[in-house]
Amino acid sequence: MNISVRLFLGYFLVLGLAAWFVLDTVIDEISPGLRQAREETQVDTANLLAEFAAADLAAGRIGDGAFAAAIRAAERRQPGADIFDIRKETLEFRVYVTDRRGKVVFDSAGRAAGEDFSQWNDIARALRGGYGARTTRDDPDNPLSSSMHVAAPVVKDGERIGALTFAKPTATLLPYVERMTGRIRSSGLVMLSVSTLIGVLFCAWLSWSIHGLIRYARAVSAGRKAQAPTGGGRQFSELARSLAAMRERLEGKQYVEKYVQNLAHELKSPLTAVVSAAELLEGGLPDAERRRFAATIQEESGRMQSIIERMLQLACVEQLQRLEDDRPLDLAGLLRETVASRAGALGKRGLKVSVRAPNACLCRGDVFLLQQAVGNLLDNAIDFSPAGGEIDLTLEKQPGKSRLTVRDHGEGAPGYALPRLFERFYSLPRPATGRKSTGLGLPFVREVAQLHGGDAHFANHPQGGAEVALEIGGQQTED
Secondary structure: OOOHHHHHHHHHHHHHHHHHHHHHHHHHHHHHHHHHHHHHHHHHHHHHHHHHHHHHHHHHHOOOOOHHHHHHHHHHHOOEEEOOOEEEOOOOOEEEEEOOOOOEEEEEEEEEOOOOOOHHHHHHHHHHOEEEEEEOOOOOOHHEEEEEEEEEEEEEEEEEEEEEEEEHHHHHHHHHHHHHHHHHHHHHHHHHHHHHHHHHHHHHHHHHHHHHHHHHHHHHHHOOOOOOOOOOOOOHHHHHHHHHHHHHHHHHHHHHHHHHHHHHHHHHHHHHHHHHHHHHHOOOOHHHHHHHHHHHHHHHHHHHHHHHHHHHHHHHHHHHHOOOOOOEEHHHHHHHHHHHHHHHHHHHOOEEEEOOOOOOEEEEHHHHHHHHHHHHHHHHHHHHOOOOOOOEEEEEEEEEEEEEEEOOOOOOOHHHHHHHHOOOOOOOOOOOOOOOOOOHHHHHHHHHHHHHOOOEEEEEEEOOOOEEEEEOOOOOEEE
16 A cells, blocks of 8 residues: 555545544534524513513413413414524414412413423422423323423512413424435535545546656656656655756766776777877888788777767766757758768769658757767668668658668678667678678667657568668657
């Protein structure tokens, strides 16, 4: 299990527990909160009605006076009120009045008149001048049958002459409790979903940043060119830059050691030839021999100079992680210019060049490096082509890249050499002279191709000769 999944599971666990705790607490508090708010309203209502009932109770007409008529008229009302999308069509309440002994003298429900209610908490406290309230079930087995009773003392001329209780069924609160509970659960689900989405996006971003560093590290381990990722925040960018700096230091040291060894190995043979020829020239030799050894010194010196120049070129390219001079260029025009620059070498061997390319093939790249790469391919084709032969150059557009193929009509490369042709210093004898080159041309071509987002390939053509392909990525348009 990777770190992003672990972080997401931990985040989701904490978020889920917090959401469950908050929602459970809020939902548990809804019903008690509504009952408390209703009780406060019932207190006001009971005290207000107690004032209206005082005159009739003192006069002994509480059961058939104006107060009783008003209560019965109120029971017949149809308010037609929309309270938070809940329709209220009837008034659901009960009012009963007791005398100073707790005997019921009026009951709007008509079922308790004459009964002794002095034992009930609401009546007993109200008759003593305190605050009395109770919640009682009409059916002991049905929790939805409970009603809240709030009593207030009935006072006339400063004397408590009875008590009035205003009662409402608890079931009238259920629609509001269910509505609020449903809305809170829906809001909680939306909040949890949004928070989960945020967590997923965060973990995806974190995973993307980490995988960018992993891909970079793998590319470095494989020796491929790679640019240190700079996305993912300041810490990831700083880590990537630190890795890149460490890579450059380590590679620089290894690179120098390797190239010193390769250079010493490759210069050993021509240097030995130069030293040997120079020693022989010190003795008395015929003019013909002196000229031959002098030519050997000149030839081997040129070879050493070519090796050093090619190694410097390859070293510069290999150290690049990205193009420093990246600009729009016409690859077809560059190809024609390179062919024109080799007109002398082509004419000397009687070679013809067949170019198949669009009028313009626009891409982005480094003009200088691409000219050198294409020149190396053309030089190889000239060296391995038979005199009077033909070289085929084809530039074509492919999805997301341009592909240049250079084919000669020589003997091709032996099978054992194909896997090694892109190795440094590996070279095959030229058919015309039997001499080998520095073996740095094709490695240089591949490095340039990879810097441009492509690659280089070598193969023997089915109809004879060798064919080298140079692929350039990032093509834009073609006219």
